[in-house]
Amino acid sequence: MNFDNIWCWLIPLLVGAICGLLGYLWGKSKREVIDNSAELKVLEDKNTKLRADLDACTKKLTAKPVTKAAKPSKPKVASSIAATAIAFDAAGAKAAFGKKIKQDDLKIVEGIGPKIEGLFHNFGIKTWQALSETKVAKCQEVLNSGGKRYQMHDPASWPMQAKMAFKGDWKKLAKWQDEHKAGKL
Numbered sequence: 001m002n003f004d005n006i007w008c009w010l011i012p013l014l015v016g017a018i019c020g021l022l023g024y025l026w027g028k029s030k031r032e033v034i035d036n037s038a039e040l041k042v043l044e045d046k047n048t049k050l051r052a053d054l055d056a057c058t059k060k061l062t063a064k065p066v067t068k069a070a071k072p073s074k075p076k077v078a079s080s081i082a083a084t085a086i087a088f089d090a091a092g093a094k095a096a097f098g099k100k101i102k103q104d105d106l107k108i109v110e111g112i113g114p115k116i117e118g119l120f121h122n123f124g125i126k127t128w129q130a131l132s133e134t135k136v137a138k139c140q141e142v143l144n145s146g147g148k149r150y151q152m153h154d155p156a157s158w159p160m161q162a163k164m165a166f167k168g169d170w171k172k173l174a175k176w177q178d179e180h181k182a183g184k185l
Contacts, residue, residue, distance in 0.1 A: 089168050096170035104128055109161040110177045111153055119146045131162035 093101035093108075101108055104127040106117040119142050125131050131139075139155035157180065164173040 086166065086168055089170070092168060092170045096174040106131060106162070108165055108173075109158050110180070111155070111158060115146070116143070116150060116153065119143065119150065128162045128166035132159050132166050134159055134162075 088103040090101065090103070097108075106112050106120055106125075106128070107114065108128075109131070112120070120126070120131065122145070123138075123142050125134055125142070136156050136159065139158055143150040143153055143155060161173060161176070164170075164176065
């Protein structure tokens with residue numbers, strides 16, 4: 001082997017190693033150190049609070065329910081509502097609509113079909129009176145719970161129509177529905 005050839009290999013290797021070392025040191029000196037410790041502390045505190053809230057909610061759900069005997073007796077609201085309820089006039093409803101109407105059938109309200117009626121039942125809204133006392137925003141919430149296919153409906157007139165049904169204003173309700181196609185105001 002010829003020693004003259006070794007220097008041809010050794011010099012470029014040494015220059016490359018020196019350049020690499022200098023590049024590493026220069027790059028390391030230019031690096032910015034970002035201190036996110038304050039933001040990290042805030043997020044850790046929020047996480048701790050959320051975990052505590054979750055644990056409290058879990059404890060409430062797993063706690064034994066209070067027996068009814070332990071609760072103080074309160075006057076029932078349903079009995080006062082029943083006392084003020086208007087008697088259902090099936091004959092008047094049939095005369096106005098030309099078909100048999102069942103009491104508290106939410107489908108009498110224009111725009112409500114069987115599936116939407118089921119959504120309202122899931123929210124505890126099962127009577128004309130309950131629907132008449134429901135705000136339009138709550139009606140929209142019920143529709144939103146059913147997914148995108150129900151969000152296109154406009155529940156703005158539903159409480160008003162339910163109020164007419166609850167009061168037994170069958171002719172007025174039928175006339176209103178004839179004048180407002182698809183239940184739109």
